[in-house]
Amino acid sequence: MIELVIFAGVAVALLLLMLWAARERAGSQRSPLAAPDLPLEEMFPLHCRHFPQVRQALSGPDDAYLRQRASRKIARRARAERCLVARQFLVGIEEDFSRLNRLGRTLAALSPRVNRKQETERVWLWLRFWISCRLVSLSLRTGRVSVPRLAHLAQLVGHLAAEIETAMGGLETAAGKPLGTSLSA
Secondary structure (H helix, E strand, C coil), X not given: CHHHHHHHHHHHHHHHHHHHHHCCCCCCCCCHHHCCCCCHXXXXXXXXXXXXXXXXXXXXXXXXXXXXXXXXXXXXXXXXXXXXXXXXXXXXXXXXXXXXXXXXXXXXXXXCCCCHHHHHHHXXXXXXXXXXXXXXXXXXXXXXXXXXXXXHHHHHHHHHHHHHHHHHHHHHHHHCCXXXXXXXX
């Protein structure tokens, strides 16, 4: 009986957390990247492409080298700057995912063959992404940089971009005309 109460409490808490995260804040300004008149090519990931450089900047050997060769003050400063780079990358990845998610919803509205399973998969992907972002953000606030988690987020964005590009190809085929993007070329 106690397990059921705990499970129900956790489920309600997660539901409230998801509703809070998804709400549109009154008076909030939208990012210029989320503008509705954005060209189609700019709806695809912009920040995700820079993950190899971010991974190199956050690499362990560089940190070990700094601990051996530099003073503690410089090593701490370098770690703080690395956390800043990771936080900025995380914000960029979230913007990429948000734009792709919006584009996916638009394509789903245009597509005659969207079923519940596909919509459920999209929501599940959003939930996994959101939880992963919160975990990475929490670890960054404690001063820990998790390159594998950042890589996972970049992979989720890449997966969504690939699925959207496939869906766009299907719509182009169904419509008999291109959607005006040169992403495949």
